Amino acid sequence: MSLSPILRLCSDKDEEAIYSIINDAATAYRGIIPTDRYHEPYMSRDELIHEKNSGVIFWGAELDGQLIGVMGIQDKGEVALIRHAYVRTNSRQGGIGTKLLHHLTRLTAKPILIGTWEAAAWAIAFYEKNGFKQVPGERKTALLQQYWNVPERQIQTSVVLASANDWV
Numbered sequence: 001m002s003l004s005p006i007l008r009l010c011s012d013k014d015e016e017a018i019y020s021i022i023n024d025a026a027t028a029y030r031g032i033i034p035t036d037r038y039h040e041p042y043m044s045r046d047e048l049i050h051e052k053n054s055g056v057i058f059w060g061a062e063l064d065g066q067l068i069g070v071m072g073i074q075d076k077g078e079v080a081l082i083r084h085a086y087v088r089t090n091s092r093q094g095g096i097g098t099k100l101l102h103h104l105t106r107l108t109a110k111p112i113l114i115g116t117w118e119a120a121a122w123a124i125a126f127y128e129k130n131g132f133k134q135v136p137g138e139r140k141t142a143l144l145q146q147y148w149n150v151p152e153r154q155i156q157t158s159v160v161l162a163s164a165n166d167w168v
Contacts, residue, residue, distance in 0.1 A: 005061035005068060005096060007103050017067040018058055019048050025086035031156060033117045034157050043084070045155050054149075056083045061096045071100040073107060077145045080108040082114070085123075101130055111164035115148055132161035 010018060019041075026042035043051075051072070052058070061069040069087035073080055082104060087096045105112055114132060117124040124134070135143060140160045144150060150158070
């Protein structure tokens with residue numbers, strides 16, 4: 001699939017589309033991540049609003065007037081986090097995620113950290129293919145505790161990838 005989406009900053013009017021994309025794409029986690037961490041919807045509307053209010057800025061990939069992928073970036077002081085990177089199920093494998101990731105990484109000069117599920121091998125491979133490296137165990141835990149607000153169970157079952165070698 002060779003799509004040429006328009007990348008754009010999302011606004012409040014995109015909230016329903018962002019919600020839909022995240023929950024459509026997150027079905028890939030069903031049966032993969034720990035069952036105590038997977039629920040439907042994967043992200044509630046309240047959680048989405050909370051993430052936006054916490055500083056996650058969403059960018060979208062739009063094709064034919066419809067958002068088909070989203071990815072957030074969150075400034076955390078000395079680092080930036082890539083958050084909530086999802087592409088609609090029917091638009092995967094077309095380079096949408098890569099285009100969004102490259103765009104967001106150009107928005108900051110700060111080191112970038114990405115957290116994802118340890119069992120989501122496809123997500124880890126995607127980030128590694130794009131130059132990110134996994135952070136080792138104890139360092140990973142410290143980074144998740146410092147920069148994310150996630151439960152201990154999620155820390156235990158997640159990985160962190162970093163753009164800068166000094167973080168790994």
